[in-house]
Structure formats: structure tokens, C-alpha cells
Amino acid sequence: MGAEILGLWFSEELGRDRQKIAHLLDIIELLETKNIEHYALQGQEFNMDLNRDEIEVYAAITRGQEEFDIPEDTELYDQESISGCGLADFKSVLLSWENFIGRL
Template sequence: MNYQFVWDIEGTPQAEFEMGFELFTQWFCDEIGTDTAKITELQTLISQLQNGAIIEHIIKGNTLTMILNQDEIEITADSLQADIPDADDMPEGTEISDDGCISGCGLADFVSVLDSWEAFVG
């Protein structure tokens, strides 16, 4: 997963992730931002996952939902859930694409990115 952190012209930290990981951009910029309490909360949850105290945790953000488990992180756009029509209402053979609506990575990769974000905004 390739990413970079930059400051915009207003002095706001921005995370930029490669294609396929776009929801991480939104999660870091909109859901976490510079809120150190949210960063600490995530670090605590990750520690609990790593030591087996919990096996899964769901965080409902403003427009995204993050599912953390002992192996990976998955972020889903809430609009994906709301926009899926009932299969009975769709023409036969219709397929729904979730491109850009779901992003995920391994837990270790996410820990590395989160630590880098904390250092960047701190």
C-alpha cells in the first residue's frame, strides 16, 4: 500500500493513498484528522486484537465503517449498504460492483500507517 501525507494550503493534514485504498484517504482525513484521542483509541483496539482480548471490533464513522479483526482492517462506505437494491428488483444477470466502496489491508500494514500518521500530525 503506497501513501503519502501532505499539508494542504490551509494547514490541514491530508493522507493520499493509491488506487484501491481510497477509503483510507477518507478515513484518515475525515474520521481521524488530528484527533489524538481517536488515534489512541485505535492503537488500544489494535493492542487488544493482537493480544487476543477481542477478535473483532466495528467502528461506525460519519460516512464510513471500519471493521478490525486480528488479521486485517476493512473500510466500507456506508453509502454502499444503502444503495444496494433488492436482488428481486434488478434485471436478471445484473452485477453490482463495489469498486471504490471497500478498501482493506493487513493489520500490520495498518499499524505502520497509523503510527506514521500519528508522527505526521503530532
């Protein structure tokens, strides 16, 4: 499900928002130059955590499980709601996405 989660993030959270793309590229630059260690991006349906090595995209509902009234020692199944990749790979895909939406 990893590719599906990233695909949903690109299409639903990022879309054609060139300003958000530019912001993410700036954040990646700060991570690459070691000016920051971590960045969290909160979205409507999906959140993203970035660090100097990798990114992780996850459904917003998978974090903050303490808000749910579930029995003790019970965890929600979230393996199909989380995906990640290396920072360099993400940057490459982000630049490709920017190019793709520029042609639309």
C-alpha cells in the first residue's frame, strides 16, 4: 500500500499547489544543508514527517490514537496507512510532480 498512500498524498494533499511544492523544496534544502533536523507537515487527510534521511506519510487518523476509546493494549491496524522513502528519492519525485503539473 506504500505507493498508494504516497499517490494519495500527492494528488489530495499537494495537488497543483505550486506554493506548497516550493515550500517543501525549501524545507528539503534546509534538511540537506543540516540547518534543521526535522519538519512536520500537517494536512487534511495525511500528515508528513521529514528528516535528513527520509520522509514518512501517514493517514492523520493513525496518530493520536489516544483520542479513541479502545481497550487497553489494543492498537489500530495502520500498516496500510503509512509509507515512506528516502529524502533524496522524495525530492526527485517532488520535482517530477512539479514538472508534471506544469504541463497540465
